[in-house]
Amino acid sequence: MPAPAPVLAVSTVIFSLRPSDTTGRMALHIPLVRRIREPFQGSWALPGGPLECDEDLSDAARRHLLDTTALSPTYLEQLYAFGAPSRSSDPAAVRVVSIVYWALVAQVSGHAPALVDGDPNVCWFDADDLPDLAFDHRTIVDYALWRLRTKMEYSRIAHAFIGDVFTLAQLREVHEAVLGRDLDPANFRRMIEASDSVVPTGEVLTGTKHRPPKLYRYSPPERSPLSENNEIPV
Amino acid sequence: MPAPAPVLAVSTVIFSLRPSDTTGRMALHIPLVRRIREPFQGSWALPGGPLECDEDLSDAARRHLLDTTALSPTYLEQLYAFGAPSRSSDPAAVRVVSIVYWALVAQVSGHAPALVDGDPNVCWFDADDLPDLAFDHRTIVDYALWRLRTKMEYSRIAHAFIGDVFTLAQLREVHEAVLGRDLDPANFRRMIEASDSVVPTGEVLTGTKHRPPKLYRYSPPERSPLSENNEIPV
DNA sequence: TCAAAAGTGTTTGAATTACACCCATGT
DNA sequence: ACATGGGTGTAATTCAAACACTTTTGA
Structure with missing residues (x-):
């Protein structure tokens, strides 16, 4: 057998x-x-x-x-x-x-x-x-x-952890949690802006006890050869 | 059924x-x-x-x-x-x-x-x-x-295309063929040397109609988490 | 007015690129 | 000698990190 x-x-x-x-x-x-x-x-x-x-x-x-x-x-x-x-x-x-x-x-x-x-x-x-x-x-x-x-x-997978609209501080917190180390807020901002992966919504987040941060939404992305069939685009 | x-x-x-x-x-x-x-x-x-x-x-x-x-x-x-x-x-x-x-x-x-x-x-x-x-x-x-x-x-996979011993020009030819564009010989040399992926054998290749190039062999490599079980190391 | 985080500017050093130039060999 | 690729030096440029500084809100 x-x-x-x-x-x-x-x-x-x-x-x-x-x-x-x-x-x-x-x-x-x-x-x-x-x-x-x-x-x-x-x-x-x-x-x-x-x-x-x-x-x-x-x-x-x-x-x-x-x-x-x-x-x-x-x-x-x-x-x-x-x-x-x-x-x-x-x-x-x-x-x-x-x-x-x-x-x-x-x-x-x-x-x-x-x-x-x-x-x-x-x-x-x-x-x-x-x-x-x-x-x-x-x-x-x-x-x-x-x-x-x-x-x-x-890549831009950090966006998948948070909702559609977010502040750069929230996005940075995702990166810091995943990578396990702190990132410089100023340099992080420039890195993200240079990547063109986010666009400002024009709104700000109110209710914080400090200066209201701008809100962003992510702008869709580059693709790898298989992404159209096998992956959810980032 | x-x-x-x-x-x-x-x-x-x-x-x-x-x-x-x-x-x-x-x-x-x-x-x-x-x-x-x-x-x-x-x-x-x-x-x-x-x-x-x-x-x-x-x-x-x-x-x-x-x-x-x-x-x-x-x-x-x-x-x-x-x-x-x-x-x-x-x-x-x-x-x-x-x-x-x-x-x-x-x-x-x-x-x-x-x-x-x-x-x-x-x-x-x-x-x-x-x-x-x-x-x-x-x-x-x-x-x-x-x-x-x-x-x-x-990565260092170019070595897998050629034998154990090679000149930097041969290694560069591999990169150029795979990437489909020419590379600056001087900068390619420095890039490879900086990566510590090759060591000179001390020998040179004779029989060329110009200055004899040094021969190198590759020095083993970094590994990814799965390499020990599932891949042939580069 | 103070604290706290948002956001901007500037300096520094490392890495990449372009390219001029010298070296060693066969012809 | 000279042509050819091997190999080195160097200036210009781009990029990332470090950090001082200004701005805007709530308390």
Whole structure:
């Protein structure tokens, strides 16, 4: 009897910004789901699952993302296909090849998005303070973090974390949270203005206890060869 | 009866440098194989095939690469997983999800590598002058070209096109062929030296009709989070 | 009037580019 | 000697960082 063919699954590393439990500053968080069966029963794992027969890969990522976390991404991009035969750590198990996406979800009017109410098996974790993960999911998260931080420096994905309209200070706070270091407000302003990625709305944000900052909205963007088919444009 | 599960395949876009038919200058070429069955019988396509049950993804890429073109890569990296349900252009056909790699093969002592002798169904094509390709393989090749040219500017993959020992002029010729424009020899030299990616061997290349150039070998490299498992280091 | 963040200007040094020039070899 | 590419020097330019300074609001 021939060995069964490898099974295809789609998983997603989802990033959002929320205040850190410890410092209170904005920090990267990712939602994980608790496994309810072997192997790795009880461990935390990336949301995902099998690919439907007539479903695009990115649609499968969106579907599992919505089912398990009740979230819709503002950015979605394929990360990598993980398919080492040893990755389930059980030689007898059916081999699974996971096509992994990474996603960003926006804050809604300044608040980080919630998850399915009251489900104790879905939970946000600080991306720099994760528990032990099932399978090779720790490797996957580390790679997704590296891609996010690398891409932040030459791309416009920061906009996907915040709403349509924002101040430059809010945008800077996103960059600082993702990169993990403070940025000079003056130089950040010039860097963003030189990139032509934002346009002023003409309005200002009132209600602050200091000078009202101008509001901006992002102006759409450059594209890579695959963006029209496979990614949500930044 | 449920629809059959999607089938996994692995294909590879293989790049090498050989003199252009038209200009005689070095230009990027890729080997293609002619399909011997429907769909797209007679069309040119990327080398590839199904994934064996106990085989790593990159090993499958290497195996198909060797079987169909008799080549071994000096660089191999995963490109993208293509899985749109429509990509076979035949709704009744079994759905195929292709995990595509891209590879570089070196010139052997200044000559571009050969293919399987006398096989009329494997042939090199100029990457900027391709025939119509089967399936979505044209999209895939365009994306691989974009990745190669982008990565050339911040990485060290040029070394993979040439042998262990080379002159800076040879390395520059690789960059010029891939990027498609001339580079200043003086500035190229400084750029490479500043990157610490090469070390002089102490030898020079004799037999030229001008001043003998120094020979270099490349000094290994920085790594990305996945390189130790999934890629051949540059 | 003071604090606090918004926003502007200026200086500095590093990195990139352009190009003039000298060097070593075969013919 | 001279043609040819190897290799070095240097000035001009662009770009990023550091930081002093002015502006506008709420309290």
